[in-house]
Amino acid sequence: xPWYLYLALKQLFPSGRRFxxxxxxxxxxxxxxxxxxxxxxxxxxxxxxxxRQMMVDTEGEVQVQARLPMDAxxxxxxxxxxxxxxxxxxxxxxxxxxxxxxxxxxxxTFRGIDLASVESVxxxxxxxxxxxxxxxxxxxxxxxxxxxxxLGAYPGDQIEIxxxxxxxxxxxxxxxxxxxxxxxGLFEVGHQQLDSSTIYGxxxxxxxxxxxxxxxxxxxxxxxxxxNEEAVAAQLNNVLPPGVxxxxxxxxxxxxxxxxHLEKRINFFLLLIIVLVAAFSVMSSLLIAVVRKxxxxxxxxxxxxxxxxxxxxxxxxxxxxxxxxxVLGLVFGFAVLAVRNEIVHGIARLLHREETLRELxxxxxxxxxxxxxxxxxxxxxxxxxxxxxxxxxxxRAARLKPVEALRHE
Amino acid sequence: xxxAVLTAQQLRKDYLSGDRRIEVLRGVDLAVTAGESxxxxxxxxxxxxxxxxxxxxxxxxxxxxxxxxxxxxxAERRAAFLGMVFQAxxxxxxxxxxxxxxxxxxMVRSPGVAERARAKELMARVGLAERATHLPGQLSGGERQRxxxxxxxxxxxxxxxxxxxxxxxxxxxxxxxxxxxLSLCRETGTAxxxxxHNAAYAQKTGRQLFLREGLLx
Ligand SMILES: Nc1ncnc2c1ncn2[C@@H]1O[C@H](COP(=O)(O)OP(=O)(O)O)[C@@H](O)[C@H]1O
Ligand SMILES: [Mg+2]
Numbered sequence: 166x167p168w169y170l171y172l173a174l175k176q177l178f179p180s181g182r183r184f185x186x187x188x189x190x191x192x193x194x195x196x197x198x199x200x201x202x203x204x205x206x207x208x209x210x211x212x213x214x215x216x217r218q219m220m221v222d223t224e225g226e227v228q229v230q231a232r233l234p235m236d237a238x239x240x241x242x243x244x245x246x247x248x249x250x251x252x253x254x255x256x257x258x259x260x261x262x263x264x265x266x267x268x269x270x271x272x273x274t275f276r277g278i279d280l281a282s283v284e285s286v287x288x289x290x291x292x293x294x295x296x297x298x299x300x301x302x303x304x305x306x307x308x309x310x311x312x313x314x315x316l317g318a319y320p321g322d323q324i325e326i327x328x329x330x331x332x333x334x335x336x337x338x339x340x341x342x343x344x345x346x347x348x349x350g351l352f353e354v355g356h357q358q359l360d361s362s363t364i365y366g367x368x369x370x371x372x373x374x375x376x377x378x379x380x381x382x383x384x385x386x387x388x389x390x391x392x393n394e395e396a397v398a399a400q401l402n403n404v405l406p407p408g409v410x411x412x413x414x415x416x417x418x419x420x421x422x423x424x425x426h427l428e429k430r431i432n433f434f435l436l437l438i439i440v441l442v443a444a445f446s447v448m449s450s451l452l453i454a455v456v457r458k459x460x461x462x463x464x465x466x467x468x469x470x471x472x473x474x475x476x477x478x479x480x481x482x483x484x485x486x487x488x489x490x491x492v493l494g495l496v497f498g499f500a501v502l503a504v505r506n507e508i509v510h511g512i513a514r515l516l517h518r519e520e521t522l523r524e525l526x527x528x529x530x531x532x533x534x535x536x537x538x539x540x541x542x543x544x545x546x547x548x549x550x551x552x553x554x555x556x557x558x559x560x561r562a563a564r565l566k567p568v569e570a571l572r573h574e
Numbered sequence: 575x576x577x578a579v580l581t582a583q584q585l586r587k588d589y590l591s592g593d594r595r596i597e598v599l600r601g602v603d604l605a606v607t608a609g610e611s612x613x614x615x616x617x618x619x620x621x622x623x624x625x626x627x628x629x630x631x632x633x634x635x636x637x638x639x640x641x642x643x644x645x646x647x648x649a650e651r652r653a654a655f656l657g658m659v660f661q662a663x664x665x666x667x668x669x670x671x672x673x674x675x676x677x678x679x680x681m682v683r684s685p686g687v688a689e690r691a692r693a694k695e696l697m698a699r700v701g702l703a704e705r706a707t708h709l710p711g712q713l714s715g716g717e718r719q720r721x722x723x724x725x726x727x728x729x730x731x732x733x734x735x736x737x738x739x740x741x742x743x744x745x746x747x748x749x750x751x752x753x754x755x756l757s758l759c760r761e762t763g764t765a766x767x768x769x770x771h772n773a774a775y776a777q778k779t780g781r782q783l784f785l786r787e788g789l790l791x
Binding site: 167175181461467 | 682
């Protein structure tokens with residue numbers, strides 16, 4: 166081991182019983198920054214992962230959509246189902262409606278699903294909170310949970326659904342009566358926006374509401390477990406007629422995912438400031454060390470040390486602190502993630518806010534999905550910042566003239 | 575005549591203090607041969623430390639030339655060529671006595687079994703075999719200076735430069751350190767340049783010089 170590395174280690178962790186106080190503070194600073202980054206990015210990715218999971222669960226990996234309603238449903242479905250990599254497909258209709266109960270209007274999205282085939286694509290049952298999907302028929306609907314609350318309509322109640330065609334009919338002096346539907350279930354995917362604005366009904370109900378006849382708006386596709394969603398989407402686009410396009414769920418939700426990612430990146434860079442501050446604390450304690458040890462630096466020159474190696478001795482200290490802090494931060498961060506729910510529930514219980522937590526944030530458990538890319542980025546930033554923090558102290562040490570350093574009081 | 579270990583010719587050193595130029599060394603000539611011991615005395619502020627630092631290559635002279643064993647003095651050669659002992663002991667406080675001695679070896683190469691054995695032997699030779707694992711803070715002044723002597727001799731240097739090594743020690747301890755220094759240098763054939771105030775110590779060296787008005791007499 167070169168002497169500067171040996172001495173760097175010894176100055177950080179002196180022999181004997183002395184507790185390395187400066188080192189501990191610097192390392193803790195870096196560790197805290199790293200731990201916070203790991204916890205926050207993992208939880209945010211956990212939310213994102215949950216949403217992705219939910220999207221794929223309810224709509225399949227690939228969606229086939231057309232600019233105009235698709236007429237030749239049977240033939241298109243046939244083509245889709247025989248495309249390699251496709252496991253199942255189910256047609257749907259989708260559009261805005263007005264729903265009313267007790268004169269309270271709402272404007273949710275109505276999704277008409279094909280009861281015969283929907284189960285092969287979407288795992289909707291997993292998200293049912295009350296009632297059953299099996300009870301759904303042409304005269305009934307399933308409401309998403311927040312929508313149900315704002316309508317004040319629960320299983321057994323009746324609601325009225327007004328079609329957008331109403332307006333057109335009015336122009337030709339026709340009267341188009343709203344449909345009375347029975348609520349047979351509540352649905353909750355755990356996402357505020359979706360849970361406040363979706364109604365599920367049968368495909369036939371949807372076709373009637375939107376005046377489609379036998380046409381549909383699109384087809385949800387479930388791919389085989391070993392298939393690649395982009396490859397399947399590309400294959401489908403080869404066989405589908407013009408004007409009909411297959412998109413992966415990532416393309417469908419592009420804006421949404423982009424916003425989610427942006428939010429995560431912003432958080433990452435804001436929290437990176439903690440690591441930056443920690444790096445400054447590494448720098449200041451090393452600068453103090455350079456002053457405190459000026460005479461020893463002079464001695465090292467007298468022993469024959471090269472200037473470059475003296476500088477490296479301080480760079481190495483910064484690097485070691487960065488490395489130790491990063492490792493400690495990773496351990497600490499993952500430990501916090503492991504007991505995250507105990508922590509959250511503990512705090513909520515302490516504040517008597519467990520209900521609020523569930524209602525406001527719609528989770529009873531905090532998700533976590535650490536991504537390798539986030540972890541690598543965290544490690545790289547914290548080690549690079551800490552090592553850079555060593556440059557100024559190293560430069561100060563290297564600049565000392567041996568004779569003046571030895572004379573230093 | 576035996577080989578020259580150190581040859582200094584017309585060494586000059588000036589310091590600027592404000593806008594006044596102080597000529598500390600005005601052309602010092604000094605030749606030290608192998609195994610020889612030389613003492614330098616002089617009043618406080620006469621430039622003894624300045625001269626020793628120039629001889630060690632720690633500072634650049636404003637004029638003159640310096641050779642170590644006949645070749646130009648270069649910083650890379652210092653670790654293997656010479657050892658230094660100072661008034662303040664300058665031990666590294668974070669590592670134990672033995673590790674401080676080994677520190678000199680580390681400047682040349684990563685220490686192996688041979689270096690460790692030699693460091694232990696030197697610790698024994700300076701009478702500190704039992705204190706090898708003590709930190710500098712746990713040693714007395716005299717003990718610290720003896721560790722510094724062992725460190726200075728670690729790389730079997732040709733030359734040892736000692737700058738008032740007894741300045742921080744009481745008389746009794748100082749005597750012991752000087753005797754140790756002289757006998758070790760004699761045993762190992764190391765040339766010694768000893769800066770001291772003490773006439774009695776100077777008498778023990780082979781050649782006594784005085785630094786006065788920037789010149790060696
Ligand atoms: N870095 C410096 N700047 C200005 N003057 C210095 C410096 N170093 C030493 N001197 C001056 O040089 C003279 C010789 O100093 P020094 O060699 O330490 O003397 P000695 O060791 O004989 O007591 C003193 O007058 C001192 O003030
Ligand atoms: Mg002096």
